[in-house]
Amino acid sequence: MKIVIDDKIPFIRGAFEPFAGVVYAPGRSIDARMIADADALIVRTRTKCNRSLLEGSRVKIVASATIGFDHIDTYWLNENGIRWANAPGCNSDSVMQYVTSLLFFLAEKHSLDLPSLTLGIAGVGNVGTKVERAARALGMRVLLNDPPRQRREEGTDLHTDTGRGGSQFHSLRKLLTESDILTLHVPLTREGRDKTYHLLGLHNLSEMKKDALLINTSRGEVVDNIALRESLEKGLLRGASLDVWEGEPGADPLLVELADIATPHIAGYSVDGKANASISSVRVVAETLGLPLEHWTPAELPAPEAPVIDLSGLHDSSLDLVARAVRHTYPIAGDDTLFRNGREKFEYLRDNYRIRREFGSYSVRTDDSRAAQIMENLGFKIIK
Template sequence: MTETIVVTDYDFPDLSIESSVLEDADVELRGEYARTPEEVIDTARGADALLVQYAEITEAVFEALPDVRAVGRYGIGVDSIDVDAAAAHGVPVVNVPDYCIEEVPTHTLGLLLACVRKIPKYDRAIKGGEWDWTAGKPIHRVTGATLGLVGFGKLPRRLIDLVEGFDLDVLVYDPYVDAEKIEAAGAEKVGLDDLLGRSRYVSIHAPLTDETRHLIDADALDRMREDAILVNTARGPLVDAEALFEAVEAGDIAGAGLDVLPEEPPSDPPLDHDAIVYTPHVAFYSEASEETMRRTVTEDVLGILRGEPPRNPVNDPVDGGD
């Protein structure tokens, strides 16, 4: 009997990688462009599994699509999927936790250096006919500064490796990681207030949960140094964007590098300010990482349909199910 995998939404040029994984399987692959739960329900009826990029998968989806036996998320974060509801319906959810270990830390460092060295500002000035090295003053030396990491998963640990040559003091706030593990990586475990007060550079790497939403709010920004630069390559809602823009405009912090925003794409252009560098949620991307992500999650979902245990589970349908 032919099974059906529905790709709820995607911004890839095609589904050739997924098709190549399923080439020898008795599986129909169907691509849709559904983002809301209602759109997913309307377009994925009869599906045995879902591959999800940005679509919101709520409890209502699992109620309406009882044939779904697996959900795969293109990426690391699963904040758009109700994983507890999936578990309660006996549905494993899988992600791809390791596909962009090189890309995100590299992009984070790129944003940080672009902010510190005022590279976008100089670029715009030269293209506008201006040649003035003083236009970016003041610029501070990177070497010997303090870097604060909010979250300490695989990506920030790799970032520590990348900045080794800059001789930075590294602080870490992560209540779920032991101090010994952080110290073994050459960093110091501290509280969030301490990190914000001491760090010239603050890089966000926490998952988005109810607990971490607006973790960096107006009060947190007020505790940061005036020469601080904030970089966010994790999830937009971790930072109160309006409070951040106000802090930058007021000169309360020196700048920000943002790969993520609370609304993507934003309905209104975000603050146009020389001290803020934006990229369009691209930190995950290289040709190699994209192929790995798509191939890995498709293979995992196919394996589940064949009765194999999930490789990268993020929930436990055995304990959570009926």
């Protein structure tokens, strides 16, 4: 039995060695020759899993240690009896942490009062739902857009406002015209009624309010980067913060300069999120190949440097106390600086990303009951 694994997937070494021959290789180096006699393949987004890679191989399962799966030709795999799996929701708390830290950064930079703002969320799956929870905890008004989910749950078409009352979802146009901040959490879909390729571009960026801000942590191709750059250059949009880019592992240098925050696709790169992805991949491969790893978990995760946040005795506002705690766990400006100083090291920055733990790994002490409630809703542990 042979298993080929992307060598940058963390915590996974040693899991399969008692049962199979294991080959670790850079994701971009995994080719048809390497996997011809493999039974399983565990990858990230950098490995394109399609006919040219898999035809003629004996691969039974392709597992991706990622939320997204646009790098997998799911139609071809299904047609050829090859099982595939992604890791939905594995890093949703990590992306929520990123967006929450970003919201506080933007509030400080642009002198914004978050509770008075409207946040539009396009894509309300695992990640979008966590972001919604965080935004509501911060007191923001929230508008949701998710056509597939509305059809499933309400039986109505969301691409246009139907005028029906009671729906929790709204058209994309309503989000564009009413949101002070619009954040994208959609999968990349290149065709069909729910196509998200260039979901935002020349055809609709102009509908956003001129003082609005855009956040994209989904996929770079969801936004036409050239159109976005032109909108920012012409002052048609107040700002944009981007973790994903068209043409990765590259990024438009002019767009990087214009962005409020620019990072190299690391929003979901918390230690916790990576561990969850590895757990998901190991277990689905084990199930497919009949290996006794259905309860596998990695060794203990590295602890945060300062897991206790003491805010007692401070006289800041409740929201400022929350901001202190959030920045303690993840000061987003640091990742922005690293990327601006080394854009050409996109993959290096991803592959050598620092240890970042999520909110749930931290305990907070505070005298402010309102701040404590907000932080608890975000996932922090509160010391009573």
